[in-house]
Amino acid sequence: MPYGAAHLIPGERVRISTDSWTEPFWQAAKEHRLTAAQCGECGHFRMPPSPFCPKCQSQQTEWPTLPGTGAVFSFAICTKSPYPDLADFVYVPAVIELDGAPGARLVTNLHGCNADDVSIGMRVRVDWNPIRDGWVMPVFRPG
Amino acid sequence: MVWVNQDKTAIVGIGATDYWVRGQSHPRTINELVGEAILRACADAGIQVQQIDGFAYYSGAGAGYGDRMDTASLMEMLGIPEVGFTAALTSGGGGAAAAPGLAAAAIMNGDANYVVSVMALQQRKQRLGTVFGAGPPTPENSFLQPSGLVGPGHLMSVLARRHMHLYGTTRDAFAEVAIATREHALNRPKAIRRKPLTREEYFASPMLADPLCRLDFCLETDGAVAVITTSTERARDCLQPPALIHGVAHGGRAEWGRAFAWMGMPDPHFASSGHKPVADRLYAMSGVSPKDIDVALLYDHFSAMVVMQLEDYGFCEKGEGGPFVQSGAIRFKGGSIPVNTHGGQLSEAYIIGMTHIVEAVEQVRGTAINQVPGCELALATGGPASLPVSGLILRKA
Numbered sequence: 032m033p034y035g036a037a038h039l040i041p042g043e044r045v046r047i048s049t050d051s052w053t054e055p056f057w058q059a060a061k062e063h064r065l066t067a068a069q070c071g072e073c074g075h076f077r078m079p080p081s082p083f084c085p086k087c088q089s090q091q092t093e094w095p096t097l098p099g100t101g102a103v104f105s106f107a108i109c110t111k112s113p114y115p116d117l118a119d120f121v122y123v124p125a126v127i128e129l130d131g132a133p134g135a136r137l138v139t140n141l142h143g144c145n146a147d148d149v150s151i152g153m154r155v156r157v158d159w160n161p162i163r164d165g166w167v168m169p170v171f172r173p174g
Numbered sequence: 175m176v177w178v179n180q181d182k183t184a185i186v187g188i189g190a191t192d193y194w195v196r197g198q199s200h201p202r203t204i205n206e207l208v209g210e211a212i213l214r215a216c217a218d219a220g221i222q223v224q225q226i227d228g229f230a231y232y233s234g235a236g237a238g239y240g241d242r243m244d245t246a247s248l249m250e251m252l253g254i255p256e257v258g259f260t261a262a263l264t265s266g267g268g269g270a271a272a273a274p275g276l277a278a279a280a281i282m283n284g285d286a287n288y289v290v291s292v293m294a295l296q297q298r299k300q301r302l303g304t305v306f307g308a309g310p311p312t313p314e315n316s317f318l319q320p321s322g323l324v325g326p327g328h329l330m331s332v333l334a335r336r337h338m339h340l341y342g343t344t345r346d347a348f349a350e351v352a353i354a355t356r357e358h359a360l361n362r363p364k365a366i367r368r369k370p371l372t373r374e375e376y377f378a379s380p381m382l383a384d385p386l387c388r389l390d391f392c393l394e395t396d397g398a399v400a401v402i403t404t405s406t407e408r409a410r411d412c413l414q415p416p417a418l419i420h421g422v423a424h425g426g427r428a429e430w431g432r433a434f435a436w437m438g439m440p441d442p443h444f445a446s447s448g449h450k451p452v453a454d455r456l457y458a459m460s461g462v463s464p465k466d467i468d469v470a471l472l473y474d475h476f477s478a479m480v481v482m483q484l485e486d487y488g489f490c491e492k493g494e495g496g497p498f499v500q501s502g503a504i505r506f507k508g509g510s511i512p513v514n515t516h517g518g519q520l521s522e523a524y525i526i527g528m529t530h531i532v533e534a535v536e537q538v539r540g541t542a543i544n545q546v547p548g549c550e551l552a553l554a555t556g557g558p559a560s561l562p563v564s565g566l567i568l569r570k571a
Contacts, residue, residue, distance in 0.1 A: 052313070110382070
């Protein structure tokens with residue numbers, strides 16, 4: 032039986048927290064700007080953002096604006112609601128490789144297509160899902 | 175270079191409570207379960223509980239998720255007069271198979287003589303199946319949790335999908351792991367699932383996180399298991415033949431790291447169990463190779479991860495785990511490497527890896543319910559999980 036449309040996790044259910052090293056990523060997302068932590072010394076990308084570059088241990092960090100496109104590295108199709116008080120729905124958690132940030136991945140949701148049509152290697156572009164406390168989560172759709 | 179402490183320590187006592195379906199061990203308390211498992215392990219070894227003088231935990235001494243074990247409380251409860259060692263491996267279930275290795279370190283360092291490793295879990299408050307979605311967000315898991323990957327099975331389904339993509343693995347392989355493991359549980363009085371599993375039932379099972387269905391997920395159970403490690407010299411005075419610690423290793427590579435809590439693993443680490451570096455070290459320190467292993471007790475929280483461990487422990491080539499299991503290789507009856515002869519976490523009970531150690535001990539004692547004839551060497555593993563992952567080789571005395 033086909034799964035049908037891939038839904039986003041309802042934004043009002045999604046909570047995040049930040050620290051001084053991850054906040055620039057989430058502040059950029061508020062402005063609908065996709066970024067990733069890049070070492071200011073050696074250029075190595077790391078996600079999630081952390082206090083040191085694991086390649087050269089530098090703390091200089093840059094937040095380049097990425098093209099907002101990428102490819103599906105892997106994914107799951109989930110059919111049960113993660114929330115006991117919310118009816119079941121189909122959603123697609125996906126690991127996305129980000130163009131312009133080699134080695135950096137985001138774990139997020141895919142929508143804008145049927146779950147049945149998602150495949151590894153599929154090209155995707157970023158979309159923005161408002162979540163709790165005024166934050167915005169980068170999600171992806173085909174494109 | 176063979177390990178200097180090879181065969182110098184041994185597991186001499188094993189003890190377990192009953193196993194219950196999630197939540198049904200209530201109104202027993204978690205410490206009561208721990209105490210019962212330890213007392214049974216002492217009785218099995220033929221020692222007094224007062225002789226225990228060390229604790230070697232894993233999972234940060236956590237008891238499942240949410241509860242914790244505390245050595246002082248256990249001493250007070252059981253009347254243990256003094257300890258010379260109390261420590262835990264970090265992270266979660268990945269360390270399971272190396273808890274006796276931590277015990278061996280304590281014994282060889284002269285810190286303690288009879289060291290207990292124990293795990294207990296009750297899932298009345300928080301079930302493991304949704305544990306990753308339950309907590310408040312941390313800055314780190316804010317890059318994972320919002321995706322709706324709420325439990326370990328959801329996370330590992332993403333690894334399974336990549337394995338299928340890279341190597342052509344199909345759900346038939348995962349089905350065979352579930353069906354073979356169930357077959358091994360049929361004659362076990364304590365197993366939670368004891369009805370034969372057919373392919374039809376497997377493929378009718380609801381998909382919880384495609385490509386994994388409910389029957390790819392391990393049980394959610396309550397219970398406790400304890401094992402006692404001592405020196406091989408002292409083991410001579412115990413009731414049971416010692417299960418010699420022939421090799422034991424934990425750790426892993428940064429490319430695996432936090433694993434499915436991170437999803438940053440490069441290929442080929444992503445679609446693996448993360449065990450290969452530990453497996454290589456285990457074989458080097460023990461001086462044995464995969465073909466010497468008589469029975470493999472592989473941490474089976476999810477069927478697909480058994481396939482990947484078979485590759486990482488060298489029972490087949492990387493990427494060939496699917497066809498390997500589909501050939502019948504892991505069956506107790508007729509398999510070239512019987513896997514999870516105790517019914518594993520998929521069908522017997524899930525006590526975060528401890529049932530695999532118990533089965534390894536029984537196999538080298540020669541007292542297992544599904545006894546592999548002439549079993550000399552048994553492998554038990556802990557994880558895949560965030561590092562450490564672990565492996566243990568026990569030898570018949």
